[in-house]
Amino acid sequence: MKSEKDGRRLRFALIGGGPGSFIGSVHRIAAELDREIELVAGAFSSDNARSAEAGAVFRVDPARAYPDVATMLRAEAVRPDGIDFVTIATPNHHHLPAARAALEAGIAVMSDKPATATLEEARELADIVAGADVPYALTYTYSGYPLVREARARVADGAIGRVTKVIVEYPQGWLATATDSKQAAWRLDPKRAGPGGCIADIGVHAFHLAEFVTGLRVTQLLADLGSVVPGRALDDDCQLLLRFENGARGALLASQIMIGERNGLRLRIHGDRGGIDWRQETPNMLVVHHSDGRTELVQAGDASLGADATARLRTPGGHPEGYLEAFANLYRDFAMLLRGGKAPLLPGIADGLRGMALIETAVHASRDESGWAPLIV
Amino acid sequence: MKSEKDGRRLRFALIGGGPGSFIGSVHRIAAELDREIELVAGAFSSDNARSAEAGAVFRVDPARAYPDVATMLRAEAVRPDGIDFVTIATPNHHHLPAARAALEAGIAVMSDKPATATLEEARELADIVAGADVPYALTYTYSGYPLVREARARVADGAIGRVTKVIVEYPQGWLATATDSKQAAWRLDPKRAGPGGCIADIGVHAFHLAEFVTGLRVTQLLADLGSVVPGRALDDDCQLLLRFENGARGALLASQIMIGERNGLRLRIHGDRGGIDWRQETPNMLVVHHSDGRTELVQAGDASLGADATARLRTPGGHPEGYLEAFANLYRDFAMLLRGGKAPLLPGIADGLRGMALIETAVHASRDESGWAPLIV
Amino acid sequence: MKSEKDGRRLRFALIGGGPGSFIGSVHRIAAELDREIELVAGAFSSDNARSAEAGAVFRVDPARAYPDVATMLRAEAVRPDGIDFVTIATPNHHHLPAARAALEAGIAVMSDKPATATLEEARELADIVAGADVPYALTYTYSGYPLVREARARVADGAIGRVTKVIVEYPQGWLATATDSKQAAWRLDPKRAGPGGCIADIGVHAFHLAEFVTGLRVTQLLADLGSVVPGRALDDDCQLLLRFENGARGALLASQIMIGERNGLRLRIHGDRGGIDWRQETPNMLVVHHSDGRTELVQAGDASLGADATARLRTPGGHPEGYLEAFANLYRDFAMLLRGGKAPLLPGIADGLRGMALIETAVHASRDESGWAPLIV
Amino acid sequence: MKSEKDGRRLRFALIGGGPGSFIGSVHRIAAELDREIELVAGAFSSDNARSAEAGAVFRVDPARAYPDVATMLRAEAVRPDGIDFVTIATPNHHHLPAARAALEAGIAVMSDKPATATLEEARELADIVAGADVPYALTYTYSGYPLVREARARVADGAIGRVTKVIVEYPQGWLATATDSKQAAWRLDPKRAGPGGCIADIGVHAFHLAEFVTGLRVTQLLADLGSVVPGRALDDDCQLLLRFENGARGALLASQIMIGERNGLRLRIHGDRGGIDWRQETPNMLVVHHSDGRTELVQAGDASLGADATARLRTPGGHPEGYLEAFANLYRDFAMLLRGGKAPLLPGIADGLRGMALIETAVHASRDESGWAPLIV
Structure with a gap:
C-alpha cells in the first residue's frame, strides 16, 4: 500500500517530557534512532514557559512548543507538515485525556505505560481506541x-x-x-x-x-x-x-x-x-x-x-546495544504500523x-x- | 575443661550411607577433613551384605560394619575405642528411631535434615534431646x-x-x-x-x-x-x-x-x-x-x-573452597561441642x-x- | 563565543557508508543521537548508483547524494545550508585523500581509525591538520x-x-x-x-x-x-x-x-x-x-x-547504554569543538x-x- | 596385581609443613580426602621443637615427628607400619636433597613444584628417578x-x-x-x-x-x-x-x-x-x-x-568442589600408581x-x- 508517508520521516510531538523528565528525552532518542521519525513539536509542560524551555532544549521550532495538548492538536492539524502522532510521556493521570484528545483528532498515539491511572479509565480508553482510525501503542520497553x-x-x-x-x-x-x-x-x-x-x-x-x-x-x-x-x-x-x-x-x-x-x-x-x-x-x-x-x-x-x-x-555481535535501542525497536514497529504495515509484537x-x-x-x-x-x- | 577426648580424634559411625548413597560419603569426607574425627563403624544398610560392602568401601574394620543400629550401639558400648557419636544419613523416616536409640544409649547425634519425617516426630525428638546428656546437631550444610x-x-x-x-x-x-x-x-x-x-x-x-x-x-x-x-x-x-x-x-x-x-x-x-x-x-x-x-x-x-x-x-583467598569444606565446618563445630566447647551457630x-x-x-x-x-x- | 551554529543542528556528510557498510550507519546514529548534528549529504560510494541508493536509505535529499568527494565539497560550499563537517568511513587508503580534500576546503573532519593507511601518510595528514582552520578528530570509539x-x-x-x-x-x-x-x-x-x-x-x-x-x-x-x-x-x-x-x-x-x-x-x-x-x-x-x-x-x-x-x-543506572551511545559521546565532543568549545579527551x-x-x-x-x-x- | 597395600590405607610422611606453612596442611587434607592415604609421620621442620609442635597439630604419633629426613627414613624403614611415601612441602632448595634421600631409601616421593631449585638439580633428580624403583610425582595442582x-x-x-x-x-x-x-x-x-x-x-x-x-x-x-x-x-x-x-x-x-x-x-x-x-x-x-x-x-x-x-x-552438579578436591585428585592418581596401577595424567x-x-x-x-x-x- 502506497502512502504519502513513504518518502519521508514521520513527525511526532511529545506530550510531557519537560525539564526534569527522564523519559521525554528517551522517547526522543528512541523515536529518531532509525531516522524513520522526527520530533517536530510538543506540549512539553502545562507551564507555558517550561514548555518553551523544553522545546529549545529539544531544538524544536519555537512556534511548535505549545502550552497545552488542545492547542497543539488544533495548530498541527492545519500545517501541511503537521504531526503524524503524539507520544504521551506524562504522569499516569494525564494518559487518558491526552490519548483521547489525540485519537479524537485522528492523531495516532504512542503512550507510556501503564495505559491509564485506573482500570476504569483503561476500559474507556479501549473503547476510544476501538473506534479510532489510527494506531495506539504502549511502550512496554523491555519487549523491544x-x-x-x-x-x-x-x-x-x-x-x-x-x-x-x-x-x-x-x-x-x-x-x-x-x-x-x-x-x-x-x-x-x-x-x-x-x-x-x-x-x-x-x-x-x-x-x-x-x-x-x-x-x-x-x-x-x-x-x-x-x-x-x-x-x-x-x-x-x-x-x-x-x-x-x-x-x-x-x-x-x-x-x-x-x-x-x-x-x-x-x-x-x-x-x-x-x-x-x-x-x-x-x-x-x-x-x-x-x-x-x-x-x-x-x-x-x-x-x-x-x-x-x-x-x-543494529551492530555486529559484541557491540553492546541497550535500553535506548530496545526502546527504538518499539518505535520502529510503530512506524511500520503508521506506514500501513504490521507490527504484531508491538504492545497495544x-x-x-x-x-x-x-x-x-x-x-x-x-x-x-x-x-x-x-x-x- | 579437660577430657580424655582431647588427645585423640573423635570416633563416629554412619547410620545409612550404603551403596548408592551420595550423602554418606559426603559425611565421611566432611567429618574427617580436619582430622578431628574419624569414621570407625557403621550400620550402613538394613541389608547385612550391603552394610558389609559399604564398610569395605569406607575401609572400616569389617567387624564394625553392623547389620543394624541396635547391634551397633550394643557392640560399640563395650569397646574401649567405641564411637563418640553417630551420623544419621538415612531417608527421613529413619531419623527419629535412629536418633532415639543413639541418644538413649548416651551417644551423640549428627543428623541429616529434616530432623524427622513429621512435625509430631520432631516434637518427640525434641523431648528426647532435652533429656539427653549428649549433643544433637543437624546438618543444615549451607550455614557452614x-x-x-x-x-x-x-x-x-x-x-x-x-x-x-x-x-x-x-x-x-x-x-x-x-x-x-x-x-x-x-x-x-x-x-x-x-x-x-x-x-x-x-x-x-x-x-x-x-x-x-x-x-x-x-x-x-x-x-x-x-x-x-x-x-x-x-x-x-x-x-x-x-x-x-x-x-x-x-x-x-x-x-x-x-x-x-x-x-x-x-x-x-x-x-x-x-x-x-x-x-x-x-x-x-x-x-x-x-x-x-x-x-x-x-x-x-x-x-x-x-x-x-x-x-x-582453610586456604588463602582465590583457592576455591566448596560444599565439602562447608559441610566440614559443621563437623568442626560439632567436634568442639563434643570436646566440651561451644558452637552457638551449629544447627540443633x-x-x-x-x-x-x-x-x-x-x-x-x-x-x-x-x-x-x-x-x- | 557566539556562533551562527549555536541555534541549529550541525550538518554533516558521510564519505563512505554505502550499501553493505556497517560503520556508516553507526556514524549516522551516533552523530544524530543528541540532536546536535544531522546527516544531510554524502559521497557514500564511488559508484554513483550505489551512492544514490545509500542516500535514499539514509533519507538524505537525493540532490545531496554525490558521486564523489570533490563534487560534494564544491556543491555544499555554495549552499546556504551546506555541511559543517564530513565523516570519513571508508577503507583506510581513502582516509588521507578524503581528509585532505575536506580540510583544504575548510570543512572539519571526523575520521574512522586508523588515521591513514601508512605512517608516512599520517605524517602528511598531520601537517595538513596543523595548517587547517577547522577541527580534525578520530573515532577511537571506546574512549567514549x-x-x-x-x-x-x-x-x-x-x-x-x-x-x-x-x-x-x-x-x-x-x-x-x-x-x-x-x-x-x-x-x-x-x-x-x-x-x-x-x-x-x-x-x-x-x-x-x-x-x-x-x-x-x-x-x-x-x-x-x-x-x-x-x-x-x-x-x-x-x-x-x-x-x-x-x-x-x-x-x-x-x-x-x-x-x-x-x-x-x-x-x-x-x-x-x-x-x-x-x-x-x-x-x-x-x-x-x-x-x-x-x-x-x-x-x-x-x-x-x-x-x-x-x-x-543518558539514562539512569541500570538502563544499559552501549556502543552507539559511546560513539555518540565522541560526536558530542566534536560538536562542542565545532561550536567553539573544548573537548580535551576527543582523539585527534x-x-x-x-x-x-x-x-x-x-x-x-x-x-x-x-x-x-x-x-x- | 595383588599387593599387601590393597587392603589398607597408604601411609605417608610430610617433609616440611611446619608451623606457618600453608601448603603442608593442604597436602594432608588432599592426601586423606579419599581415605586412600593417611598421614602418619613427618619431618615438619628442621627445628626439632617446631617439628614436634607441628606433629601435635596434625595429631601424629609424637614418636613419628622427626627432627630431620634422614632420621625419619631410618626409623620408618624398620617399622612394620612404616611409611609408603613422603610428600616434600619445603622451599625449593630442599626439594632435591629430600627427594634423593627418599628415593634412595626406596620410598616414593610426591613433591611440590617446581621440581628443584635449578635446572641442573632437576637433571640430577631425573637421573635418580630414572634409577628408582618407586614413583615420583609432582603437584601441579591445577591439572587435578x-x-x-x-x-x-x-x-x-x-x-x-x-x-x-x-x-x-x-x-x-x-x-x-x-x-x-x-x-x-x-x-x-x-x-x-x-x-x-x-x-x-x-x-x-x-x-x-x-x-x-x-x-x-x-x-x-x-x-x-x-x-x-x-x-x-x-x-x-x-x-x-x-x-x-x-x-x-x-x-x-x-x-x-x-x-x-x-x-x-x-x-x-x-x-x-x-x-x-x-x-x-x-x-x-x-x-x-x-x-x-x-x-x-x-x-x-x-x-x-x-x-x-x-x-x-565427589558430589553432584551444583555442589562446588575446589582447590582441595583438585589437589586430592592428584593424590588419588598417586595412590593408584603406588598400588600398581596407572596414572598417565599425573605430573612426573x-x-x-x-x-x-x-x-x-x-x-x-x-x-x-x-x-x-x-x-x-
Whole structure:
C-alpha cells in the first residue's frame, strides 16, 4: 500500500517530557534512532514557559512548543507538515485525556505505560481506541529487546516444551529511603499515579514481559504489596504468586526498596523440555537450558538467532546495544504500523488493559488478604 | 575443661550411607577433613551384605560394619575405642528411631535434615534431646559456608540496617522428568520422606538459611506447592511468601523441576541501610550493597572478613573452597561441642523443629488455600 | 563565543557508508543521537548508483547524494545550508585523500581509525591538520564509554597510585576461517588496509585505550604478529609486550581468530595502590581494586562517578547504554569543538599518528624479530 | 596385581609443613580426602621443637615427628607400619636433597613444584628417578581439576580442531607491596627459591597447565620478567610470548603485583574449529566455543562430561568442589600408581624438567633481551 508517508520521516510531538523528565528525552532518542521519525513539536509542560524551555532544549521550532495538548492538536492539524502522532510521556493521570484528545483528532498515539491511572479509565480508553482510525501503542520497553524477542520466538517454537514455571523479578533500590525528587513524587501520589505504586511503575513491566515471552495469560494471582518506607500512600514492594492459563505456576517479585539494585528485571521460564533466562542489565545474552542438560549462552549477533531478533540489532555481535535501542525497536514497529504495515509484537491497548487489571487486582487482593484472586480484564 | 577426648580424634559411625548413597560419603569426607574425627563403624544398610560392602568401601574394620543400629550401639558400648557419636544419613523416616536409640544409649547425634519425617516426630525428638546428656546437631550444610557466616555477622552488626526484604531461592532441575533413581524414589514417597517433597528436601535448607543469616524468625507464610510432573504424591515445586517477626516481607522459591538449574541456592537480604547477596554455586563471594550505593565484592581471604569466617577457611583467598569444606565446618563445630566447647551457630533441634513446622504448615496451607498461615512450632 | 551554529543542528556528510557498510550507519546514529548534528549529504560510494541508493536509505535529499568527494565539497560550499563537517568511513587508503580534500576546503573532519593507511601518510595528514582552520578528530570509539572516562579520571587522580602493569586484550573470532565478505576483504588487503591487518583494525583501538586511560605513552614494544589462516597477506593475530614511559610493563593481545569471541576488548591497569578492570561487552561497570584489598563494582549511575562520566550517560543506572551511545559521546565532543568549545579527551591527529606508528613498528619488529623496538612517531 | 597395600590405607610422611606453612596442611587434607592415604609421620621442620609442635597439630604419633629426613627414613624403614611415601612441602632448595634421600631409601616421593631449585638439580633428580624403583610425582595442582581434565580430553578429541592460540594468565596481588611474611620471604630469596620468583612460583603452574591441556610442547619463548617492587632480587611479574611445537602462538602472563587479584589462573585455548576457556576461581565450569559460533557452559555434573572428569568429582552438579578436591585428585592418581596401577595424567619428573627449563630459559632470555629463545630441556 502506497502512502504519502513513504518518502519521508514521520513527525511526532511529545506530550510531557519537560525539564526534569527522564523519559521525554528517551522517547526522543528512541523515536529518531532509525531516522524513520522526527520530533517536530510538543506540549512539553502545562507551564507555558517550561514548555518553551523544553522545546529549545529539544531544538524544536519555537512556534511548535505549545502550552497545552488542545492547542497543539488544533495548530498541527492545519500545517501541511503537521504531526503524524503524539507520544504521551506524562504522569499516569494525564494518559487518558491526552490519548483521547489525540485519537479524537485522528492523531495516532504512542503512550507510556501503564495505559491509564485506573482500570476504569483503561476500559474507556479501549473503547476510544476501538473506534479510532489510527494506531495506539504502549511502550512496554523491555519487549523491544532483541533477545527478548528471541526468547519469545524460541518458547513459541517449543524449544522449552510446555511452560511449567515462570519467575520474573524486578528489583530496584532508588526508593529505599524517603525522597522528594520529581520522579519519586508523582509515582507515590495516588492522585497522579493511580492506586498502584511499585506494582504500577515496574510490576506491570514484569507482568507484560512474562506474558509476552510465554505467550500465556495469567489467570489468577496471590498478592502481597507493602509500603516499606513509612508514610507512603502507595506500595513500594510487591510479591505475587501467579497462575497461568495452562496451569503453570509463577512468581513476580518487584521492589523499589532493595538498595544496590538498579534495574534488575530478570525473567526465567522453564518448561518440561528446557528453560531460558534473560536479564535486562546484560540484555544481549540469553541463557538457554536444553533438555539434555546442556547450557547455552545465546548472544546478540549469533548465527542461531531468529530473523526477528536479528532484524532488531543494529551492530555486529559484541557491540553492546541497550535500553535506548530496545526502546527504538518499539518505535520502529510503530512506524511500520503508521506506514500501513504490521507490527504484531508491538504492545497495544489490550496489553494496557491487562496491565491495569493486574494493578487493581493486586492492590485489592493484597489489601483484603483474600487469597487467590482471578485476573479479569 | 579437660577430657580424655582431647588427645585423640573423635570416633563416629554412619547410620545409612550404603551403596548408592551420595550423602554418606559426603559425611565421611566432611567429618574427617580436619582430622578431628574419624569414621570407625557403621550400620550402613538394613541389608547385612550391603552394610558389609559399604564398610569395605569406607575401609572400616569389617567387624564394625553392623547389620543394624541396635547391634551397633550394643557392640560399640563395650569397646574401649567405641564411637563418640553417630551420623544419621538415612531417608527421613529413619531419623527419629535412629536418633532415639543413639541418644538413649548416651551417644551423640549428627543428623541429616529434616530432623524427622513429621512435625509430631520432631516434637518427640525434641523431648528426647532435652533429656539427653549428649549433643544433637543437624546438618543444615549451607550455614557452614564461611561467607554465609560472614553475612550473618554483618547483618547482626547492623551493616544493612533493619531488615526489610528477604528473597531466598533454591532452584534445581534434577526432578524435572519422571525418574526412578534411588535418590529420587524415597524423596517422593510420603512413607519415607514425610508429607513434603521439594519443601522438605530443599525448601527447609532455604528457610533455615534465611533465618540463620537474618537472625529473624518467620512468623507467617503463604504457600503454593505443586506437583508439576504428573503422578507425584509429593510437591516438586514450591513458592512461599513470608513474613518475618520484625515485619519484613520475604519470598522463598524452591523447585526441583527447573531444567538446567543445578543447586542454585541464593539468598538476598535487604535492609534500610544496605543489602547482601550470596550464591551457593559461587560460595566464596558476597555481594554487599552499601547505603551510599556502592557495591562491594567481598571474597574469601579478604582482610575485611570477620574472625568467624576467616577461621572457617582453610586456604588463602582465590583457592576455591566448596560444599565439602562447608559441610566440614559443621563437623568442626560439632567436634568442639563434643570436646566440651561451644558452637552457638551449629544447627540443633530447635532449628529442626522450625524446619518441620515449615514443612507441615506449608503443605497444609497450600492444600487448603487458606491464605496467610501462622508458623507455629 | 557566539556562533551562527549555536541555534541549529550541525550538518554533516558521510564519505563512505554505502550499501553493505556497517560503520556508516553507526556514524549516522551516533552523530544524530543528541540532536546536535544531522546527516544531510554524502559521497557514500564511488559508484554513483550505489551512492544514490545509500542516500535514499539514509533519507538524505537525493540532490545531496554525490558521486564523489570533490563534487560534494564544491556543491555544499555554495549552499546556504551546506555541511559543517564530513565523516570519513571508508577503507583506510581513502582516509588521507578524503581528509585532505575536506580540510583544504575548510570543512572539519571526523575520521574512522586508523588515521591513514601508512605512517608516512599520517605524517602528511598531520601537517595538513596543523595548517587547517577547522577541527580534525578520530573515532577511537571506546574512549567514549562513560566508564572508560571514569577509569581515566580515577587513574589521573591517583586512585591506583603509580601505574605498574597494563594488560589490554581485544579478542575477536570473525576472521577465524577464510571468508570473502566485504568487511573482511578490504581489511586483509594491503592495498586498502595498509601494512597492518588485525593490528590496524583492532590493535590500535586497544593501544589507544591503554594510553588514554593510563595517561602514559608506550615507548618500546616487542611484537609477534601472525597470519594464522593460510594465505593471508596481513596479520590476523597479534601479541605485543609493551613498555610505558614510566617504566610500567604491559601486554597487548589482539586477535581475530579466536572463535567464539565477539568484541572482547578488556583493559586492566594496576598500580602500586590499586587496580581497575573494564570490559567493553559489559561497559557500564568498572571493577576497582583498592589498596586495602577491597573490590568495588562501580556502575553507571552510581553517585561515586565523576562529573565527566555522569555527563556522558543518558539514562539512569541500570538502563544499559552501549556502543552507539559511546560513539555518540565522541560526536558530542566534536560538536562542542565545532561550536567553539573544548573537548580535551576527543582523539585527534596526535593519537592518529601514534596509532600509525604502532602499526608500522609492530609490523616491522615482528617481521625482523628484532627484539624491543622503540615506538617513534 | 595383588599387593599387601590393597587392603589398607597408604601411609605417608610430610617433609616440611611446619608451623606457618600453608601448603603442608593442604597436602594432608588432599592426601586423606579419599581415605586412600593417611598421614602418619613427618619431618615438619628442621627445628626439632617446631617439628614436634607441628606433629601435635596434625595429631601424629609424637614418636613419628622427626627432627630431620634422614632420621625419619631410618626409623620408618624398620617399622612394620612404616611409611609408603613422603610428600616434600619445603622451599625449593630442599626439594632435591629430600627427594634423593627418599628415593634412595626406596620410598616414593610426591613433591611440590617446581621440581628443584635449578635446572641442573632437576637433571640430577631425573637421573635418580630414572634409577628408582618407586614413583615420583609432582603437584601441579591445577591439572587435578575435573574440568581441566575435561578440557584436555576435549582438545585431544579434536573438539576445537588444530590449536592455533593459547593465552594463559595467572594474576595475583599478594606481593604488590614489600612484605616479609614467611611465605613471601623464601619465594623472593634466590638461595631458597632458585633463579626465578614469580616465574617459578606460579609461572610454572600456568606453563604446565597450557602444555597439559593442549597436549603440545612449547618450543620457543620471548620473556620479559621484572621486579616491580623495588629491592627484590627475583622477578614478581612476568610476560612471555610462546611458540608451540605445532606453530601455535601463545602468551603467558603471570604476576604477583596485581592488587585485587587473588589466584586468577585462566586458560584459553583456541583452534581452527572452536575454543575453550577455564578459570581456576570458578573451576567447575568450562566455556566451550563451537565452530558454528555457539557458546556452551559445560559444568561439573553435566551428562556431557567424559569419564575421566566425572570420576574425579565427589558430589553432584551444583555442589562446588575446589582447590582441595583438585589437589586430592592428584593424590588419588598417586595412590593408584603406588598400588600398581596407572596414572598417565599425573605430573612426573618429565614435567618437572620442563618447568625448570622454562624458569631458567625465561630468566636468561629476559635478562639478555635475546629475543626468541629455544626451550630446551
